[in-house]
Amino acid sequence: MTKRGYHHGNLRQALVEAALELIAERGPTGFTLSEAAKLAGVTPAAVYRHFDGREALIAEAARQGYEIFADLMEYAYDGGKPTALAAFEATGRAYLAFARKYPGHYVAMFESGVSVNASADLARVAERSRNVLERAAMDLAQHIPPAKRPPAAMVSAHIWALSHGVVELFARGSPGTQAPYPPEDLLETGVGIYLRGLGLIPPDT
Template sequence: MAKKGYHHGNLREALIEATLTLIVARGPQGFTLSGAARQAGVTPAAIYRHFAGRDDLVAEAARQGYELFAAMLSEVDALPGAPRVRAMAQAYLAFAERHPGHYVAMFESGIDLARRPALSEAAGRARDVLHGACDGMNADAAEVTAHVWSLSHGVVELYLRNSAGLSHPPEARAMLSRALDTYLSGLVSPAAQTSR
């Protein structure tokens, strides 16, 4: 087998790509260093030139995922307030669809952010982008951010990725849109509600 990582001069990225492919196919628990090495076309020993071990490799995939996630959230072009929050929640679903390997590395691998400063900082940047959109929603921005993130994540898991195993799961975007409408309408001040 050709040593693709060495041939292309970027073994580190080749290993990350192999990791992303394998964790989509087998899940984070089914991913192995030897499998990643084989996918990248190198020996398992070559991995240790760039990564301390399995968790280090998965953590780097997760860190890249948070960077991509923050970039997608930052690209949301919508009016401030509820429209921007809705658009960012939909961007959450789009991220999970476009980058399933990164999504799994970020949220399902069990990597402890508290022990990995670079990963924690990347996750914080993504959270800060969403937090900025939730600021000024007639409620505590940190709490709204947590609610919107939780709602989006739940819809991704239960309906987009169908973790619930439903034979006919609801359409994820429509489900998220309805849930956000209900949640965000509860944040409108009572005076604004009576004037509608």
């Protein structure tokens, strides 16, 4: 880990990037504001021009993470996939890819304890990412009579939980990474079993 400098007028972002590096390395509670300031190349007092504490700094890191995450999920779903199922599966792969590429953001979003309601902007962008999966669930259920369709919010919550579980157990350096199947395969088969159980896709798809 090397000391960062910052361009004049961009101290706020320099602090966020320092925090992301520290979060990825030590976890959300493993660093102080003073350490973030030092890594950004400024005095601790300078932090308080932009953030009133470590939680506020982590919340901004989480907000930026959700922006990236929502963009990736929307691109995965709207990227010209031939079927609703293919688009749905693409969002799962995007989830795994995000966790691998943006570990600091991922931890700030899901493991820091910072509420998505910490700010209006954070709540808004977190909802945008959830809405992608809800829309995917609604599209998959179009062939089912409305009275028999499972709630889209429930389906998306279950798929989110399954994706998160695969990331935590098999894609982020935890003991479960020695599983005999790649995380992508585990997620795809798990999603397939779940969707078939709900009748959202036929058994031979």
